[in-house]
Amino acid sequence: MKDPLKFAGISEKEIVDVIRESLTLPKKQEQKPKVLNEAYVVSTTKFDLRTEKLSEENKAAHQDLMDGYVKSLNEISAGLDSADRENANPNNSTFRNLKMDETHNLNAAFLHGMFFENISDVRSTLAMDSLAYMRIERDWGSFDAWQRDFIACAMSSRNGWVVMAYNMFLKRYVNVVVDLHNSGIPFSSYPIVVIDCWEHSYYRDYLKDRKSYIFAMMKELKWSIIEDRIRKVERMMEASK
Amino acid sequence: MKDPLKFAGISEKEIVDVIRESLTLPKKQEQKPKVLNEAYVVSTTKFDLRTEKLSEENKAAHQDLMDGYVKSLNEISAGLDSADRENANPNNSTFRNLKMDETHNLNAAFLHGMFFENISDVRSTLAMDSLAYMRIERDWGSFDAWQRDFIACAMSSRNGWVVMAYNMFLKRYVNVVVDLHNSGIPFSSYPIVVIDCWEHSYYRDYLKDRKSYIFAMMKELKWSIIEDRIRKVERMMEASK
Amino acid sequence: MKDPLKFAGISEKEIVDVIRESLTLPKKQEQKPKVLNEAYVVSTTKFDLRTEKLSEENKAAHQDLMDGYVKSLNEISAGLDSADRENANPNNSTFRNLKMDETHNLNAAFLHGMFFENISDVRSTLAMDSLAYMRIERDWGSFDAWQRDFIACAMSSRNGWVVMAYNMFLKRYVNVVVDLHNSGIPFSSYPIVVIDCWEHSYYRDYLKDRKSYIFAMMKELKWSIIEDRIRKVERMMEASK
Amino acid sequence: MKDPLKFAGISEKEIVDVIRESLTLPKKQEQKPKVLNEAYVVSTTKFDLRTEKLSEENKAAHQDLMDGYVKSLNEISAGLDSADRENANPNNSTFRNLKMDETHNLNAAFLHGMFFENISDVRSTLAMDSLAYMRIERDWGSFDAWQRDFIACAMSSRNGWVVMAYNMFLKRYVNVVVDLHNSGIPFSSYPIVVIDCWEHSYYRDYLKDRKSYIFAMMKELKWSIIEDRIRKVERMMEASK
Numbered sequence: 001m002k003d004p005l006k007f008a009g010i011s012e013k014e015i016v017d018v019i020r021e022s023l024t025l026p027k028k029q030e031q032k033p034k035v036l037n038e039a040y041v042v043s044t045t046k047f048d049l050r051t052e053k054l055s056e057e058n059k060a061a062h063q064d065l066m067d068g069y070v071k072s073l074n075e076i077s078a079g080l081d082s083a084d085r086e087n088a089n090p091n092n093s094t095f096r097n098l099k100m101d102e103t104h105n106l107n108a109a110f111l112h113g114m115f116f117e118n119i120s121d122v123r124s125t126l127a128m129d130s131l132a133y134m135r136i137e138r139d140w141g142s143f144d145a146w147q148r149d150f151i152a153c154a155m156s157s158r159n160g161w162v163v164m165a166y167n168m169f170l171k172r173y174v175n176v177v178v179d180l181h182n183s184g185i186p187f188s189s190y191p192i193v194v195i196d197c198w199e200h201s202y203y204r205d206y207l208k209d210r211k212s213y214i215f216a217m218m219k220e221l222k223w224s225i226i227e228d229r230i231r232k233v234e235r236m237m238e239a240s241k
Numbered sequence: 242m243k244d245p246l247k248f249a250g251i252s253e254k255e256i257v258d259v260i261r262e263s264l265t266l267p268k269k270q271e272q273k274p275k276v277l278n279e280a281y282v283v284s285t286t287k288f289d290l291r292t293e294k295l296s297e298e299n300k301a302a303h304q305d306l307m308d309g310y311v312k313s314l315n316e317i318s319a320g321l322d323s324a325d326r327e328n329a330n331p332n333n334s335t336f337r338n339l340k341m342d343e344t345h346n347l348n349a350a351f352l353h354g355m356f357f358e359n360i361s362d363v364r365s366t367l368a369m370d371s372l373a374y375m376r377i378e379r380d381w382g383s384f385d386a387w388q389r390d391f392i393a394c395a396m397s398s399r400n401g402w403v404v405m406a407y408n409m410f411l412k413r414y415v416n417v418v419v420d421l422h423n424s425g426i427p428f429s430s431y432p433i434v435v436i437d438c439w440e441h442s443y444y445r446d447y448l449k450d451r452k453s454y455i456f457a458m459m460k461e462l463k464w465s466i467i468e469d470r471i472r473k474v475e476r477m478m479e480a481s482k
Numbered sequence: 483m484k485d486p487l488k489f490a491g492i493s494e495k496e497i498v499d500v501i502r503e504s505l506t507l508p509k510k511q512e513q514k515p516k517v518l519n520e521a522y523v524v525s526t527t528k529f530d531l532r533t534e535k536l537s538e539e540n541k542a543a544h545q546d547l548m549d550g551y552v553k554s555l556n557e558i559s560a561g562l563d564s565a566d567r568e569n570a571n572p573n574n575s576t577f578r579n580l581k582m583d584e585t586h587n588l589n590a591a592f593l594h595g596m597f598f599e600n601i602s603d604v605r606s607t608l609a610m611d612s613l614a615y616m617r618i619e620r621d622w623g624s625f626d627a628w629q630r631d632f633i634a635c636a637m638s639s640r641n642g643w644v645v646m647a648y649n650m651f652l653k654r655y656v657n658v659v660v661d662l663h664n665s666g667i668p669f670s671s672y673p674i675v676v677i678d679c680w681e682h683s684y685y686r687d688y689l690k691d692r693k694s695y696i697f698a699m700m701k702e703l704k705w706s707i708i709e710d711r712i713r714k715v716e717r718m719m720e721a722s723k
Numbered sequence: 724m725k726d727p728l729k730f731a732g733i734s735e736k737e738i739v740d741v742i743r744e745s746l747t748l749p750k751k752q753e754q755k756p757k758v759l760n761e762a763y764v765v766s767t768t769k770f771d772l773r774t775e776k777l778s779e780e781n782k783a784a785h786q787d788l789m790d791g792y793v794k795s796l797n798e799i800s801a802g803l804d805s806a807d808r809e810n811a812n813p814n815n816s817t818f819r820n821l822k823m824d825e826t827h828n829l830n831a832a833f834l835h836g837m838f839f840e841n842i843s844d845v846r847s848t849l850a851m852d853s854l855a856y857m858r859i860e861r862d863w864g865s866f867d868a869w870q871r872d873f874i875a876c877a878m879s880s881r882n883g884w885v886v887m888a889y890n891m892f893l894k895r896y897v898n899v900v901v902d903l904h905n906s907g908i909p910f911s912s913y914p915i916v917v918i919d920c921w922e923h924s925y926y927r928d929y930l931k932d933r934k935s936y937i938f939a940m941m942k943e944l945k946w947s948i949i950e951d952r953i954r955k956v957e958r959m960m961e962a963s964k
Contacts, residue, residue: 015456016388022460023367025374025384040411061689072815085393091828092795096397097820099418103427105814110410110428126264133266143266147257152326156337158586158662159641159680168431169351170281177340179662180640185426186344187351190409198641199681204689207543208682215256219263232481239480240473302930313574332587333554338579346573399903400882400921421881421902439882440922441931448784448927497938498870504942505849507856507866522893567875578879581900585909592892592910608746615748625748629739634808638819650913651833652763659822667908668826669833672891697738701745714963721962722955 012086039077044070045113051120053216058204065200066112073105100182107181111161114194118229121222131230132223139173146175147218150193153177154214157197160184162214164193166233168240190236192229193221253327280318285311286354292361294457299445306441307353314346341423348422352402355435359470362463372471373464380414387416388459391434394418395455398438401425403455405434407474409481431477433470434462494568521559526552527595533602535698540686547682548594555587582664589663593643596676600711603704613712614705621655628657629700632675635659636696639679642666644696646675648715650722672718674711675703735809762800767793768836774843776939781927788923789835796828823905830904834884837917841952844945854953855946862896869898870941873916876900877937880920883907885937887916889956891963913959915952916944 044067049059080098088095126133133143140146146164153175154162161178168188178184195201195217202213285308290300321339329336367374374384381387387405394416395403402419409429419425436442436458443454526549531541562580570577608615615625622628628646635657636644643660650670660666677683677699684695767790772782803821811818849856856866863869869887876898877885884901891911901907918924918940925936 012389012392012452016385016392019388019456019460020384023365023464025367025369040413042411057689065690069814075815085389088393088396090397090399091792091831092798092824093397094817094820095393096418097817097824099394099397099416100420100425101815101820103417103425106408106410106427108814124264126266128266143261144257147260148253148326151253151257152329152336153340155329156331156334156340158331163428165428167347169347170283172281175340176344177337179341182426183424184341184344185423185428186347187404187406187426188431190429200685200690203682203685207539207686208547211253215260218260223264235480236477239476298930306931310573316574332551332590333557333583335576335579338576338583342574342579349573441926444923444926445930448780449788449923494871494874494934498867498874501870501938501942502866505847505946507849507851522895524893567871570875570878572879572881575879577875578900581876581879581898582902582907585899585907588890588892588909606746608748610748625743626739629742630735630808633735633739634811634818635822637811638813638816638822640813645910647910649829651829652765654763657822658826659819661823664908665906666823666826667905667910668829669886669888669908670913672911693735697742700742705746717962718959721958 039074039081041077042070042073042109044109045116047116049116049120050122051216051220052122053205053213053220054120055205058201061204062112062196062200063116066109066116069105069108069112073102073109076102076105103182104180107178107185111163111181111191111194112196114191115161115196118194118222118225119217119220121220121224124220124223126221126223130223130227131234132227135173135230150175150218151211151214154195154197155211159198162195162197163189163191165189165191166230166237168237171237190229190233192233193226280315280322282318283311283314283350285350286357288357290357290361291363292457292461293363294446294454294461295361296446299442302445303353303437303441304357307350307357310346310349310353314343314350317343317346344423345421348419348426352404352422352432352435353437355432356402356437359435359463359466360458360461362461362465365461365464367462367464371464371468372475373468376414376471391416391459392452392455395436395438396452400439403436403438404430404432406430406432407471407478409478412478431470431474433474434467521556521563523559524552524555524591526591527598529598531598531602532604533698533702534604535687535695535702536602537687540683543686544594544678544682545598548591548598551587551590551594555584555591558584558587585664586662589660589667593645593663593673593676594678596673597643597678600676600704600707601699601702603702603706606702606705608703608705612705612709613716614709617655617712632657632700633693633696636677636679637693641680644677644679645671645673647671647673648712648719650719653719672711672715674715675708762804764800765793765796765832767832768839770839772839772843773845774939774943775845776928776936776943777843778928781924784927785835785919785923786839789832789839792828792831792835796825796832799825799828826905827903830901830908834886834904834914834917835919837914838884838919841917841945841948842940842943844943844947847943847946849944849946853946853950854957855950858896858953873898873941874934874937877918877920878934882921885918885920886912886914888912888914889953889960891960894960913952913956915956916949 047063076098080102083095083098085095087093090096136143136146140149150162150164156177158179160180163176163178164173165176166189167174167186173192176184176186176189195214197210202210206213288304317339321343324336324339326336328334331337377384377387381390391403391405397418399420401421404417404419405414406417407430408415408427414433417425417427417430436455438451443451447454529545558580562584565577565580567577569575572578618625618628622631632644632646638659640661642662645658645660646655647658648671649656649668655674658666658668658671677696679692684692688695770786799821803825806818806821808818810816813819859866859869863872873885873887879900881902883903886899886901887896888899889912890897890909896915899907899909899912918937920933925933929936
């Protein structure tokens, strides 16, 4: 090892130049210090859940929770635009905290959206010649084996989510146990079937009987939406080759 | 709400039948109790890192760590095949623990692989007409702004990873701060640029000077691999429409 | 540094002997391999909560949850007695998982007990010459400042606990935000005022209005129990000098 | 349940008055809005470690890390003094982030202090009539059983600490596995034997061979300091009755 520490004492501003130049990129002509332009804006959707397995108060409160996550996400995204990056550190840093909260709210917002989309189909049906059915049989051996595994994952979350996702590393569908909104998530995983397992999902209507709640949600999965998601993922995987 | 609790007292075996039947799926003829067939096998790759910014002992130990994660992942995958799903619960459950450890080792194994692949290019170059450069400019405003943000994320991790990933929810590239291997990960994110920020990556050679280590790794990013990953993601996103 | 690696290759069994001997402790005469004798048994208490701020179904379900944690804790304690210690590791280890779950259930069991003990006093009063009042004034400036800080902590927990604890490092009372049962806890902290902030505490009766629930619990704090806890801590601190 | 929601719509300022008045505490005469006065200041200690089992560079870097935690803790303590409490929430809140970081740095600072204090005794001895020896025998069956359990805990931490602590709930000594600085800690636990298991403790000198590092630290435990801690805890427990 020749000079592992040769950058020591070089400021962050300088190293950014050093690296850019070493890449043969020209020095950018930045006339004026420009604000970062990172902020994205995410909007919420109002869901009209027909299910009778959840009370109306529960549904309304849940929609409010989702709207709150979307609002927080947008506030954090705006806050990140101007957050001090130069003193970012693991122990005491506004930048770090905003980044961690960004993921918390990002997952919360989108998982809630995908959850509301894929439940509450009072005429839920699944055909044996659907891609959903065939992929589940391929990756778990049988539809029933998948059901048992999915239920076990739902019962295992401390307060979080159960998600059947496509994992691009393993090139197969997997069931995932999430605690809260961002603990236990495999990288490169695209959600396909999503059920909220936070206590706020079921405590009003089922008290601590999470299993009955999970059964109720599974009986009304909107397989048409799930099929769309699977078709999308399969197209993506085909294109990735 | 009509009968939220109507499933109460039904066993898991029975509910699996109930749900299958409600979906108009025929009762499967399972002659004999069949083992789940979930186990996947992942193999490790030996990396030959040319960089002089890391010592040979460090490189060898790091390869060993990766091999250990792959070995653990395969053991856990096999263990899950026969784990008891019926008593899965959030407080005291072998199934839950295997599932959480599965994600820990899955992320650890694949992130290490992607990390070793995308560093150690002693002739690192990046062209301004590459997709990598253009996408970074589009999503951060300038290459330098991305560099500053990526460095800030690297410095923010408690002991984990910095990853530039494509996020399918936001439809843009984002920098992500990960603690350990599975805390802080946004769903639907495909890793593009990966740098290990566990202390085992740099402590041998840089002691607590993580910043110099990050600078050294960034100077030798293998942009050809990164370009491949971006092209793949862009094809996937095109196909997803 | 002379020989940091001189123990390499020595088995765990041997090193245990080496260390014992280096301490001049005699080699123990263990006639027969003896099982560890670590298991402890914890029993639960049935609480009779008089408060009208919580529904009877909520109270009953909450008692059941507590009983479940106590049961899990005892099972884990028994499991640890015979768990393989020789192959304990951070990635794939029954021993590690049992130890982490031990803390999860230990905190859950005892915090629930302390919570039920210190709420539900429908004639809640606090005298200005109580130790509780004086210590709170000393450490927060005023009782109202403590109230505001305690409420803010209660609102900050993701799904967990708010605890006013005596911290033996800082030698003062502090308010603590806990996520789930074991994230965010300062070592050397003895709980004094405990309010459950998991959604299971309030969702049945208050839906997502956690603030009203917190106000209701704070209005009925059983200050006589809190005073006992403070007196106990103060005696302990006096003896520790 | 009569009026669980009767506080809805009451502002935090008002409820603080309501609760104070319900406790029969007089309305305080606060002439002027007073800043909270919560900030505490913690100072660091310089340790002179004689051990030859750790390199001098490692020792110096470790002392710097500890000083950094103490500095962060003091900054956070000052920041908390004026942080907005009224809008504290779980998703997007400076107050929450400061509170969580407070615990991270508090544990980091004090565990490092206790660690440096109880290692590096090159003439380490332990007498069989010491309280330490007797309590360990009482709670683990034998000194060797404790050693095996302690080593297993050290090997199990993902990147964190192993601590033998007195737990006031169980009224016994327990070994604890900590991830990072604040995950997995049982409430009401006073640290007695502390060994750092972050990779920064050993990677410079032992690379990934954590076990040899643990053996080396255990061979040089300063049992005189440990005895003092145990005596202190036993006096406290005696006084707590």
